[in-house]
Amino acid sequence: MTRKQRRLTLIGGGIGVLAIAVALMLNAFRDSIVFFNSPTDVVEKHIAPGTRIRLGGLVKTGTLVRGDHMNVRFDVTDGSHETKVAYQGVLPDLFREGQGVVAEGAFDGTGLFNADTILAKHDETYMPKEVADALKKSGHWKDGYAQRAAMPVGGPNK
Amino acid sequence: MIAELGHYALMLALGLSLIQSVMPIVGTRNNDAVLMSMAVPTALAQFAFVAISFLALATCYVTSDFSVLNVYENSNSAMPLLYRLTSVWGNHEGSMMLWVSILTLFGALVAVFGVNLPIKLKANALAVQAWIAAAFELFILATSNPFLRIANAPFEGRDLNPVLQDPGLAFHPPFLYLGYVGFSIVFSLAIAALLEGRIDAAWARFARPWVLGAWMCLTLGIAGGSYWAYYELGWGGFWFWDPVENASLMPWLAGTALLHSAVVMEKRGALKVWTILLAIVAFSLSLIGTFLVRSGVLTSVHAFANDPTRGIFILAILVCFIGGALALYAWRAPLLKQGGLFAPISREGALVFNNLFLTSACATVFVGTLYPLALEALTGDKISVGPPFFNLTFGPLFLPLLVAMPFGPLLGWKRGDLLAAAQRLLAAAVLAALAIAGGFALQHGGPVLAPFGVGLAIFIMAGALVDLAERTMFLRIPPAAMMRRAIGLPRSAWGAAFAHFGIGVTLMGIVAVTAWGSERIAALKPGGTIDIAHFRLTFDGTFVRPGPNYSDLVGRFTVFRAGGELLGAMEPSRRTFPARNMATTEAALMTRRLNQVYLSLGDPNPDGSVPVRLYFKPLVLMIWLGAVIMFIGGALSLSDRRLRIGAPRPAKAAALQVPAE
Numbered sequence: 123m124t125r126k127q128r129r130l131t132l133i134g135g136g137i138g139v140l141a142i143a144v145a146l147m148l149n150a151f152r153d154s155i156v157f158f159n160s161p162t163d164v165v166e167k168h169i170a171p172g173t174r175i176r177l178g179g180l181v182k183t184g185t186l187v188r189g190d191h192m193n194v195r196f197d198v199t200d201g202s203h204e205t206k207v208a209y210q211g212v213l214p215d216l217f218r219e220g221q222g223v224v225a226e227g228a229f230d231g232t233g234l235f236n237a238d239t240i241l242a243k244h245d246e247t248y249m250p251k252e253v254a255d256a257l258k259k260s261g262h263w264k265d266g267y268a269q270r271a272a273m274p275v276g277g278p279n280k
Numbered sequence: 281m282i283a284e285l286g287h288y289a290l291m292l293a294l295g296l297s298l299i300q301s302v303m304p305i306v307g308t309r310n311n312d313a314v315l316m317s318m319a320v321p322t323a324l325a326q327f328a329f330v331a332i333s334f335l336a337l338a339t340c341y342v343t344s345d346f347s348v349l350n351v352y353e354n355s356n357s358a359m360p361l362l363y364r365l366t367s368v369w370g371n372h373e374g375s376m377m378l379w380v381s382i383l384t385l386f387g388a389l390v391a392v393f394g395v396n397l398p399i400k401l402k403a404n405a406l407a408v409q410a411w412i413a414a415a416f417e418l419f420i421l422a423t424s425n426p427f428l429r430i431a432n433a434p435f436e437g438r439d440l441n442p443v444l445q446d447p448g449l450a451f452h453p454p455f456l457y458l459g460y461v462g463f464s465i466v467f468s469l470a471i472a473a474l475l476e477g478r479i480d481a482a483w484a485r486f487a488r489p490w491v492l493g494a495w496m497c498l499t500l501g502i503a504g505g506s507y508w509a510y511y512e513l514g515w516g517g518f519w520f521w522d523p524v525e526n527a528s529l530m531p532w533l534a535g536t537a538l539l540h541s542a543v544v545m546e547k548r549g550a551l552k553v554w555t556i557l558l559a560i561v562a563f564s565l566s567l568i569g570t571f572l573v574r575s576g577v578l579t580s581v582h583a584f585a586n587d588p589t590r591g592i593f594i595l596a597i598l599v600c601f602i603g604g605a606l607a608l609y610a611w612r613a614p615l616l617k618q619g620g621l622f623a624p625i626s627r628e629g630a631l632v633f634n635n636l637f638l639t640s641a642c643a644t645v646f647v648g649t650l651y652p653l654a655l656e657a658l659t660g661d662k663i664s665v666g667p668p669f670f671n672l673t674f675g676p677l678f679l680p681l682l683v684a685m686p687f688g689p690l691l692g693w694k695r696g697d698l699l700a701a702a703q704r705l706l707a708a709a710v711l712a713a714l715a716i717a718g719g720f721a722l723q724h725g726g727p728v729l730a731p732f733g734v735g736l737a738i739f740i741m742a743g744a745l746v747d748l749a750e751r752t753m754f755l756r757i758p759p760a761a762m763m764r765r766a767i768g769l770p771r772s773a774w775g776a777a778f779a780h781f782g783i784g785v786t787l788m789g790i791v792a793v794t795a796w797g798s799e800r801i802a803a804l805k806p807g808g809t810i811d812i813a814h815f816r817l818t819f820d821g822t823f824v825r826p827g828p829n830y831s832d833l834v835g836r837f838t839v840f841r842a843g844g845e846l847l848g849a850m851e852p853s854r855r856t857f858p859a860r861n862m863a864t865t866e867a868a869l870m871t872r873r874l875n876q877v878y879l880s881l882g883d884p885n886p887d888g889s890v891p892v893r894l895y896f897k898p899l900v901l902m903i904w905l906g907a908v909i910m911f912i913g914g915a916l917s918l919s920d921r922r923l924r925i926g927a928p929r930p931a932k933a934a935a936l937q938v939p940a941e
Binding site for chain 1: 621
């Protein structure tokens with residue numbers, strides 16, 4: 123191989139791998155991205171059943187029902203609208219009524235949100251950033267939330 | 281008094297770093313040996329003052345001096361000594377102090393051990409190191425001063441964040457920082473070389489020990505963080521593709537690529553421009569990691585405080601250093617001479633292959649981590665890029681790398697013989713094929729890909745052994761001669777084999793846990809039983825156990841083998857910390873060889889039952905064991921004598937020639 127051919131092989135290989143990487147990323151972006159929505163977004167956007175989303179807001183006080191086989195139901199609210207959520211499993215340490223929550227899952231045909239993951243994503247001051255922003259947007263943010271450093275930490279986020 | 285001493289020492293260190301960042305460079309411009317030689321004493325003195333400052337802060341913590349705001353906010357006199365010490369870096373200000381301490385430590389190490397470095401390179405590198413130190417010292421003094429006092433000192437502190445009250449915190453952050461900050465030296469050396477406009481193969485030899493050291497510490501730091509998340513967060517996962525984890529993975533990937541490209545540069549004089557770029561990128565990614573984690577852009581345990589001025593300050597540091605370095609690179613790199621010709625199928629070619637795929641994989645992690653932030657800034661849409669994205673991008677790019685890994689060391693320099701390498705790997709391939717067949721025979725309904733994953737892991741491990749066997753002419757010469765060859769083998773060859781073997785071990789653990797791990801969730805009343813894999817657990821009841829600054833609600837479980845044999849007890853708990861009114865889940869682990877049974881408790885239900893989450897994690901310990909093996913490989917390579925000897929000097933060169941690999 124001449125010097126030129128070797129260099130071309132190298133450059134061609136580099137561009138090839140990079141092209142593969144870009145193709146993989148574009149493909150993954152199409153399929154595997156999950157949008158965050160507040161209950162108000164859910165009402166406004168008419169999210170199709172089966173589409174995976176993250177739903178965030180406050181767990182409405184008085185709506186938490188623990189059923190058999192570790193089934194739980196609760197409402198998520200952003201002050202303007204509410205969404206009913208069903209989940210089966212152990213709730214994270216921080217999960218409390220009146221506190222912020224992020225649930226990941228999809229709607230079934232009846233408007234019930236089936237969560238398969240309840241995220242405990244927050245910092246020390248305990249308020250998921252997405253939820254705080256959603257509350258601010260809907261005008262139901264209270265300054266006191268940021269000071270409520272009262273909740274435990276856990277969940278698949280560090 | 282001690283706090284003021286620390287504060288003052290830090291200011292003096294800043295002054296020294298300013299001197300160190302200017303004088304040596306002026307010296308190299310004017311060929312003034314006196315000015316150049318100022319770099320060493322200022323680097324040592326700067327480290328001394330930063331160390332005094334750090335020790336002062338540590339003293340405030342150990343003695344529970346709550347008149348210091350930082351101590352009041354993050355410590356508690358009831359905490360054990362270990363946690364009072366580790367809470368020094370369990371908060372924003374203290375962790376930045378740790379960062380700067382390590383940064384100046386590395387500067388001092390270069391000053392002391394860099395005796396082989398050409399005088400100009402050393403002076404410039406120490407000056408660049410001082411730029412970084414000055415920026416971060418200024419950052420601490422201006423926005424994150426840990427020595428602030430409170431007028432009326434409270435009696436008790438607010439305690440450390442409970443999830444951080446864990447022995448892992450004594451280990452994970454310092455190692456991670458040693459890794460992050462270790463790349464700063466390589467960065468400084470790269471910038472120094474660019475400033476001088478001169479770079480040769482010897483540069484790679486100077487940089488190599490620092491790259492290796494940083495890489496080793498980063499490997500262990502990431503593994504430590506992963507194990508901490510595994511047992512402390514109560515979810516039993518070892519990697520979540522969380523942005524905070526990605527922030528540490530990116531410099532590791534770039535550092536691994538750098539480690540390999542530096543070999544080509546050192547041995548063959550090729551890939552110089554690329555290696556310099558990787559050196560800049562590795563530290564830039566460390567800085568980006570620091571920014572992501574510390575600025576409050578991401579919400580996590582690591583984001584101690586969301587103070588916008590800090591984020592902007594770090595962003596400014598980021599833009600200056602990364603932008604400046606890349607601009608200098610664009611300006612100076614064309615001056616560097618390229619050298620070294622090689623065929624695509626050769627050791628060099630294999631290392632280029634490694635670099636292409638590692639950097640592409642790193643790029644996908646980078647995009648996946650930063651895209652949500654960019655999108656939110658641009659459109660306001662909030663998205664999450666989770667494991668599916670990385671499985672679809674990082675996975676396919678890493679796979680060819682893993683398959684090719686055993687071939688690389690068996691190829692010759694300049695022109696390799698792929699067929700001959702493949703023949704030597706025949707034994708490894710046969711073992712892998714047996715493992716795949718065995719996997720399919722034993723597996724009941726697991727994922728189809730799992731046996732192939734195991735086969736690949738076996739192939740990598742056996743490939744590393746084949747490499748060693750080839751080099752020592754295993755079974756082809758008498759044992760005594762073989763031993764002599766083994767001892768005579770460069771330590772770096774042993775190191776590479778160990779590190780590659782470690783990758784195989786980690787891969788094996790990941791495949792086994794992902795494919796054959798099982799999970800059970802149930803609400804148990806006392807006397808209830810739950811089965812998993814070949815274990816049966818009986819719930820005996822709960823009791824309260826007080827701790828120094830917390831109280832545990834312990835669930836006691838007795839573990840039996842399915843046959844009835846008693847194996848022991850497991851005591852997971854829910855730990856409540858009154859100082860912060862927070863609770864954490866303390867999982868119980870039972871280790872059986874490399875497997876673990878993992879048990880964590882939920883909040884007790886009103887009817888008296890307790891939700892439990894039970895996992896069987898087959899071969900899970902191999903994930904972190906592999907990282908330890910990689911660390912050992914790095915240490916072996918670091919002890920290679922050619923690194924201690926440094927650049928060959930003409931007179932001794934012939935006598936000290938290292939056997940060609």
